[in-house]
Amino acid sequence: MTIETILPIPDIFSAKRILCIQPHYDDNDIAAAGILTQLAQKGAEVFYLTVTNDLMGVVDSSLSDDDAAEALKRDQFAAAKIVGVKEQYWLGYPDAGEYDYFAVRRDLLKYIRMLKPDFVFTCDPWLTYEGHRDHIQTGLAASEAVMFAGLTKIASSDPKVDSAYEPHDINGIAFYFTREPNFIADISSTWEEKIGALRCYEAQFDPQGLDQLVTALDAKSQQVAQGQAFPRGEPLKVLNTSALHVGI
Ligand SMILES: [Zn+2]
Numbered sequence: 001m002t003i004e005t006i007l008p009i010p011d012i013f014s015a016k017r018i019l020c021i022q023p024h025y026d027d028n029d030i031a032a033a034g035i036l037t038q039l040a041q042k043g044a045e046v047f048y049l050t051v052t053n054d055l056m057g058v059v060d061s062s063l064s065d066d067d068a069a070e071a072l073k074r075d076q077f078a079a080a081k082i083v084g085v086k087e088q089y090w091l092g093y094p095d096a097g098e099y100d101y102f103a104v105r106r107d108l109l110k111y112i113r114m115l116k117p118d119f120v121f122t123c124d125p126w127l128t129y130e131g132h133r134d135h136i137q138t139g140l141a142a143s144e145a146v147m148f149a150g151l152t153k154i155a156s157s158d159p160k161v162d163s164a165y166e167p168h169d170i171n172g173i174a175f176y177f178t179r180e181p182n183f184i185a186d187i188s189s190t191w192e193e194k195i196g197a198l199r200c201y202e203a204q205f206d207p208q209g210l211d212q213l214v215t216a217l218d219a220k221s222q223q224v225a226q227g228q229a230f231p232r233g234e235p236l237k238v239l240n241t242s243a244l245h246v247g248i
Pocket of ligand 1: 023024
């Protein structure tokens with residue numbers, strides 16, 4: 001018997017309710033819109049939760065914060081329509097700013113207990129050379145919130161959600177932006193949707209920036225699919241939630 005037989009890699013295609021926790025408005029789609037579109041097409045309910053307000057990346061610096069926020073949400077809703085996202089949530093922490101890690105974790109506990117996802121997607125906080133603290137904090141807080149969702153002595157930011165919560169199973173966590181993938185999703189059938197979704201993010205990229213992003217992802221998606229039976233992929237580290245602690 002091996003540990004893999006006891007804790008097999010969870011089947012991503014079994015996911016029915018998926019909570020995708022991202023630092024910024026576009027991370028879920030840049031990293032995983034291909035597989036998320038497929039899962040939505042297969043009937044999964046996909047929820048997006050964005051941790052920061054993303055205001056630092058808005059290209060037009062003449063916009064007020066309110067107008068910039070509106071532009072970001074407009075773009076995100078347009079992309080969500082293509083991907084098939086059911087609902088969006090925002091926490092509004094200051095982009096690249098100073099905020100409390102445990103406040104984020106409490107909020108993520110709230111949404112996990114409220115939405116009861118069976119799969120969680122987030123960015124890999126252990127990505128080699130990740131210099132953006134929003135990504136490290138979001139990925140780590142999401143990992144802890146997944147581990148601690150059933151431990152109701154650990155309070156979320158909403159006592160009403162905590163008292164109504166009946167512990168449920170989270171079958172797996174999928175990390176994107178990872179250097180150690182154990183699953184390459186075949187995104188050949190949803191590549192066009194992914195690029196269509198990314199082209200919605202006009203507030204954060206000028207036309208040249210969007211072209212560069214698409215060119216880079218075009219190359220990357222083919223590179224990660226080398227040796228596979230399909231031409232384009234998205235790399236993920238998919239773990240049983242029991243594997244999130246002490247490496248078992
Ligand atoms: Zn980001």
